[in-house]
Amino acid sequence: MINYPDSVEKLMKILKNLPGVGKRGAERYALSMLKWDEDKLIELGELLQNLNSEIGYCPECGALSNANERCAICSSTARDKTILCVVEDFSQLCTIENSDVYRGLYHILGGKISPLDDEFGENLRIAELLERVKNYEVREVIIALGADVEARASAIYIADLLKDFPNLKITQLSQGIPAGANLIYADGATINLALKNRIEV
Numbered sequence: 001m002i003n004y005p006d007s008v009e010k011l012m013k014i015l016k017n018l019p020g021v022g023k024r025g026a027e028r029y030a031l032s033m034l035k036w037d038e039d040k041l042i043e044l045g046e047l048l049q050n051l052n053s054e055i056g057y058c059p060e061c062g063a064l065s066n067a068n069e070r071c072a073i074c075s076s077t078a079r080d081k082t083i084l085c086v087v088e089d090f091s092q093l094c095t096i097e098n099s100d101v102y103r104g105l106y107h108i109l110g111g112k113i114s115p116l117d118d119e120f121g122e123n124l125r126i127a128e129l130l131e132r133v134k135n136y137e138v139r140e141v142i143i144a145l146g147a148d149v150e151a152r153a154s155a156i157y158i159a160d161l162l163k164d165f166p167n168l169k170i171t172q173l174s175q176g177i178p179a180g181a182n183l184i185y186a187d188g189a190t191i192n193l194a195l196k197n198r199i200e201v
Contacts, residue, residue, distance in 0.1 A: 008034070060132070062108035062125055064090050073097075073106060080104045082139040086129065086158065088112050088146065092183045096144060099191035104142075107132065112145060112154040121157065129158070133165055140169040142198055146183040171198040 004012070008030055015026035033041065055064060058071035065071040073079060083104030087093050093106050109124045133141065141162055145151035155172055162170050173183075173194035186194070 004030075061093075061106045062110060062128070063093055063106060078103070082137055083142065084129070084132065084138050084140070085142040085144050087144050087183070088151065088154075092144065092146070095184045095186060096191055096195070099188040099195070101188075101192045101195055104140075109145070109154070112150045113157055114150045114153075121154075124154075126158065126161070130161060133162065133168065138168065140171060142195070143170065143172045144183060144194075169200065171200050173198055 003009075011030045011033070012023075012026040015021055015029050016023065018026075021029070033044075036044075054067055056067035056069070057063065058065040058069075058074055060070055060074045063071040063073065069075075080103050084107050085096060085102060085104055086107045086109060087096065088109055088111060090108060093108060096102050096106075107125070107129050109126065109129070111124055113121050113124070129141075132138065143155045143158060145155050159170050159172075162168060183191075
């Protein structure tokens with residue numbers, strides 16, 4: 001077994017924290033980075049060092065954005081501000097956005113209700129969702145949380161809270177999303193079908 005210098009071992013250990021990267025993958029990435037020009041390594045180091053200070057979350061929807069700024073979607077004048085699509089996290093937002101069929105705004109919950117993990121919604125952005133519906137002219141909320149047990153429980157809970165708002169249409173994704181599947185694995189055509197055929201809750 002090869003013993004790498006300490007710095008390389010530390011780099012490989014960090015790289016293994018990335019999703020889908022195992023020991024061999026981390027080893028390949030680390031050895032590849034050793035061949036980079038110094039300028040490229042410095043640029044990567046500066047990007048990583050400034051990541052937390054330069055990246056933040058949109059104060060409206062919770063999506064990734066430049067620090068202390070609204071995201072591009074919430075800032076756009078071309079979006080339909082009367083429709084909110086509620087998703088679990090940023091990756092689900094990206095999946096729906098990449099389908100290129102939805103033109104409304106989003107609201108990221110930051111997770112889902114999971115009683116087995118003692119998560120009953122206290123740490124989710126549910127209060128912010130209710131505040132947005134209350135203070136803006138939202139006509140429809142699309143609940144797009146996926147089809148697993150926790151996502152369905154979260155959808156039911158949120159729908160019950162939203163039913164207190166008069167004239168608000170509450171819908172969820174329809175056919176095309178397999179039971180128990182995570183939304184991020186759906187392709188554009190599937191998302192398109194599920195959005196177009198969404199049903200009232």
